[in-house]
Amino acid sequence: MQSVLLKIQGMHCGGCAQSIKRLLEREPGVESAEVSFESGEARVRFDPARLGPERLVSVLGPPGYHAEVHPQP
């Protein structure tokens, strides 16, 4: 399992964070997604054999969110 931090633009309320969580967690290979409206970030745990961070970013595009992978130290 691998973990990635996404910076997300376009959230307007806690409901947006909830729907982003649902969108991410229904992707096969995503174990969990914790999304914070306050910080504009999502922490996603996923199986790198099944999908990559770029897939997570593209899932959020059509509903109107702009996500970027935050470089990990």
Ligand SMILES: [Cu+2]
């Ligand atoms: Cu909202």
